[in-house]
Amino acid sequence: MSQVKLAVIFYTMGGTNYQLAKWAKEGAVEAGAEVRILKVEELAPQSVIENNEKWKKTTEMIKDIPVAKSEDIEWADGIIFSVPTRFGTMASQLKQFLDTQGGLWASGKTVNKVVSAMTSAQNPHGGQEATLLSLYTSMMHWGAIIAAPGYSDPVLFKAGGNPYGTSVTVGQDDKMVEDVEASVKYQAKRTVNVAQWVKNGQQ
Ligand SMILES: Cc1cc2nc3c(=O)[nH]c(=O)nc-3n(C[C@H](O)[C@H](O)[C@H](O)COP(=O)(O)O)c2cc1C
Numbered sequence: 077m078s079q080v081k082l083a084v085i086f087y088t089m090g091g092t093n094y095q096l097a098k099w100a101k102e103g104a105v106e107a108g109a110e111v112r113i114l115k116v117e118e119l120a121p122q123s124v125i126e127n128n129e130k131w132k133k134t135t136e137m138i139k140d141i142p143v144a145k146s147e148d149i150e151w152a153d154g155i156i157f158s159v160p161t162r163f164g165t166m167a168s169q170l171k172q173f174l175d176t177q178g179g180l181w182a183s184g185k186t187v188n189k190v191v192s193a194m195t196s197a198q199n200p201h202g203g204q205e206a207t208l209l210s211l212y213t214s215m216m217h218w219g220a221i222i223a224a225p226g227y228s229d230p231v232l233f234k235a236g237g238n239p240y241g242t243s244v245t246v247g248q249d250d251k252m253v254e255d256v257e258a259s260v261k262y263q264a265k266r267t268v269n270v271a272q273w274v275k276n277g278q279q
Pocket residue numbers: 087088089090091092093094159160161162163164165195196197198199200201202203246
């Protein structure tokens with residue numbers, strides 16, 4: 077049984093989705109996967125980032141994380157995306173990454189990737205589910221297999237247990253309101269397990 081390869085791909089401005097990605101990595105490693113944690117390319121002008129202390133600090137914090145490439149998607153059996161909600165949908169930096177995978181998609185290499193997604197938003201009803209659903213719409217075009225958590229474990233009935241994928245509220249103080257660590261780790265394990273089943277079936 078060969079080891080599942082999982083890419084955890086995130087975008088963050090304030091660090092939340094980096095933390096979610098790190099928990100996902102921990103959960104996936106515990107489940108036996110080989111994991112790459114990757115960020116998507118920043119699109120905002122450097123001058124804008126420089127004028128925002130929080131953004132500047134986050135950029136420095138993640139400076140050594142590799143930028144996701146098409147080769148990472150090709151390499152991965154499974155992918156977990158983590159992205160802030162922006163005006164009710166995913167941040168454009170991640171959308172741009174998806175939109176630059178047309179070549180990979182055209183060659184059939186996005187098919188059967190096992191995916192799930194996570195998000196954060198400032199308001200409890202700020203569009204988390206809409207963000208996850210719009211991301212999953214793109215994944216259907218990829219021919220990916222969506223391994224949403226559903227209510228497949230008791231952890232989903234606790235804080236942050238969103239059947240579409242983990243979501244967390246970020247307060248004005250930039251801290252996470254709900255404790256979602258267990259939900260994230262569970263989601264990562266489920267994504268790895270489903271990826272393992274698909275991988276075994278293809279062998
Ligand atoms: C341009 C912009 C649009 C945003 N739109 C929403 C939104 O629609 N709903 C919401 O609840 N929060 C919204 N937020 C807040 C972000 O979702 C929040 O800051 C983010 O989830 C924090 O994640 P991060 O720390 O990984 O950057 C928005 C923030 C920005 C900068």
